[in-house]
Amino acid sequence: MLRADLNDRLTQVGPGTPMGELYRRYWLPVATETDLHDNPVKRVRILGEDLVLYADDTGGLGLVSERCPHRGASLGYGFPENGGLRCPYHGWLFDGEGTCLEQPNQTPDSPSLRERSRIKGYPVRALGGLVFAYLGEAPPPAFPRFDLFTWQEGEGKFRDIGHAVIPCNWLQIMENSFDPTHVEWLHGRLYNYHLGREGKEPTVLGGHHVKIAFDLVEYGIIKRRLREGQSEEDEDWRVGHPVVFPNILKVGGNGLASFQIRVPMDDTHTLHFWYQWFEVPERFADQVDEILHLPDTYPVTLQGPDGSFLMDTIDSQDAMVWVTQGGRTSRDDEHLSSSDQGIAMYRNLLRAQLDANANGESVMNVLAPEDDYVINLPQEQKELGLDSGTGANPFASFLRLQSRYSQRLPELVRRIDAVIADGQDAVTSAH
Amino acid sequence: MDRQSVDPTARTCADGHLDVGGICGLCGEWLPVATCRAGSCAWVAANGERTLQEAVDHHIATGHSIRVIVN
Numbered sequence: 001m002l003r004a005d006l007n008d009r010l011t012q013v014g015p016g017t018p019m020g021e022l023y024r025r026y027w028l029p030v031a032t033e034t035d036l037h038d039n040p041v042k043r044v045r046i047l048g049e050d051l052v053l054y055a056d057d058t059g060g061l062g063l064v065s066e067r068c069p070h071r072g073a074s075l076g077y078g079f080p081e082n083g084g085l086r087c088p089y090h091g092w093l094f095d096g097e098g099t100c101l102e103q104p105n106q107t108p109d110s111p112s113l114r115e116r117s118r119i120k121g122y123p124v125r126a127l128g129g130l131v132f133a134y135l136g137e138a139p140p141p142a143f144p145r146f147d148l149f150t151w152q153e154g155e156g157k158f159r160d161i162g163h164a165v166i167p168c169n170w171l172q173i174m175e176n177s178f179d180p181t182h183v184e185w186l187h188g189r190l191y192n193y194h195l196g197r198e199g200k201e202p203t204v205l206g207g208h209h210v211k212i213a214f215d216l217v218e219y220g221i222i223k224r225r226l227r228e229g230q231s232e233e234d235e236d237w238r239v240g241h242p243v244v245f246p247n248i249l250k251v252g253g254n255g256l257a258s259f260q261i262r263v264p265m266d267d268t269h270t271l272h273f274w275y276q277w278f279e280v281p282e283r284f285a286d287q288v289d290e291i292l293h294l295p296d297t298y299p300v301t302l303q304g305p306d307g308s309f310l311m312d313t314i315d316s317q318d319a320m321v322w323v324t325q326g327g328r329t330s331r332d333d334e335h336l337s338s339s340d341q342g343i344a345m346y347r348n349l350l351r352a353q354l355d356a357n358a359n360g361e362s363v364m365n366v367l368a369p370e371d372d373y374v375i376n377l378p379q380e381q382k383e384l385g386l387d388s389g390t391g392a393n394p395f396a397s398f399l400r401l402q403s404r405y406s407q408r409l410p411e412l413v414r415r416i417d418a419v420i421a422d423g424q425d426a427v428t429s430a431h
Numbered sequence: 432m433d434r435q436s437v438d439p440t441a442r443t444c445a446d447g448h449l450d451v452g453g454i455c456g457l458c459g460e461w462l463p464v465a466t467c468r469a470g471s472c473a474w475v476a477a478n479g480e481r482t483l484q485e486a487v488d489h490h491i492a493t494g495h496s497i498r499v500i501v502n
Binding site for chain 2: 210212215
């Protein structure tokens with residue numbers, strides 16, 4: 001259990017809160033480049049702050065407070081012009097640092113009024129299809145060049161980014177990443193129950209865990225699992241799943257490498273990115289060229305029209321258990337069990353990092369600006385029980401993930417199905 | 432019970448039973464053991480609820496990798 005005051009300390013993210021100040025030490029993704037390309041002015045809510053992200057008419061990026069200091073209208077309905085963002089109401093112009101550059105109809109021009117009209121502006125950078133913001137004190141730390149963010153598309157490799165707003169506190173989502181045995185039940189036994197009712201093939205995710213482990217390492221925590229029938233040489237145990245402190249889980253396998261990134265919007269909402277890279281077997285690699293014109297960004301559907309969570313993807317199953325705990329769950333009435341040791345470890349790591357930040361000490365994964373190097377993370381290949389060695393379409397199983405809402409992956413699966421069918425036809429004809 | 436403390440500073444579980452890591456044979460409370468993975472370091476903690484806190488503190492102090500296994 002966690003006392004209510006400690007729960008507040010770990011979960012509240014607004015300005016001035018301990019966790020809010022810790023999160024303000026990190027670059028956080030706030031949008032995708034594709035979304036911003038489609039609409040260059042986008043309202044975002046991050047760490048309890050209402051902001052507007054925009055691409056100006058010179059290609060530069062800015063992130064400023066949403067509220068115009070003139071009459072309080074939303075800059076989220078403004079438009080980019082002259083290297084900044086204009087308010088929709090009376091055309092006041094702001095640059096990315098929040099400086100008011102122009103106040104049309106103010107005659108004579110008043111430098112004093114312009115100075116008093118400054119708003120917040122935060123640094124923004126794009127990398128790997130994501131737009132990152134830094135909401136903390138200057139100078140910003142080094143950019144988070146974790147391996148997948150630096151990959152390039154082409155030669156059978158492509159990127160796909162799903163996103164959704166999850167209506168619950170960020171910690172409920174992250175704690176799920178330190179809970180290996182939920183896979184056995186939520187994504188195994190429960191999923192098979194629903195698949196069985198629909199007459200569909202079961203998953204192989206229901207295997208019983210005989211041993212789990214959690215390693216504290218320099219960038220976070222690696223969770224490991226050993227299921228019945230496995231040995232310690234199996235990748236589930238030998239490689240494990242790395243969690244990059246504080247909010248990135250790396251998972252994948254059989255052609256998928258992905259980050260699940262959880263960005264606190266406020267105390268009861270989290271912006272979730274499924275940041276995925278697919279590597280297609282050489283036999284099908286040329287099919288990738290046929291899908292790259294499609295958008296690499298898509299919204300993920302987790303709930304049906306009546307608000308009930310869908311049980312047909314692993315990700316909507318996860319969202320169901322995150323959200324049904326409550327917007328910001330209490331923890332003074334919980335009963336952690338032995339399988340929850342990873343959660344306890346993570347909470348202790350959070351506690352230690354909060355203390356370090358409050359004391360002005362270094363915190364995990366906040367690197368000096370000059371430490372701008374790529375950080376490679378381990379990646380297991382067998383997670384999700386997907387098997388590409390059966391002769392079937394090796395990517396079809398990914399449609400049991402939120403990837404089914406992608407524009408790229410389903411098209412690729414259709415194309416691979418066609419290639420396989422053509423090959424079988426050719427074999428049949430040869431005989 | 433065939434249990435042996437791996438840490439001379441071991442304390443007790445919430446119900447006052449001897450804390451040696453693993454499942455307490457009397458009350459069933461989970462008592463984790465954290466083991467340092469650095470070859471030259473013999474640090475081990477099995478102090479009930481404090482185990483994971485001490486594991487994090489040791490990691491921060493030394494940079495060593497720490498493992499907690501749940502069987």
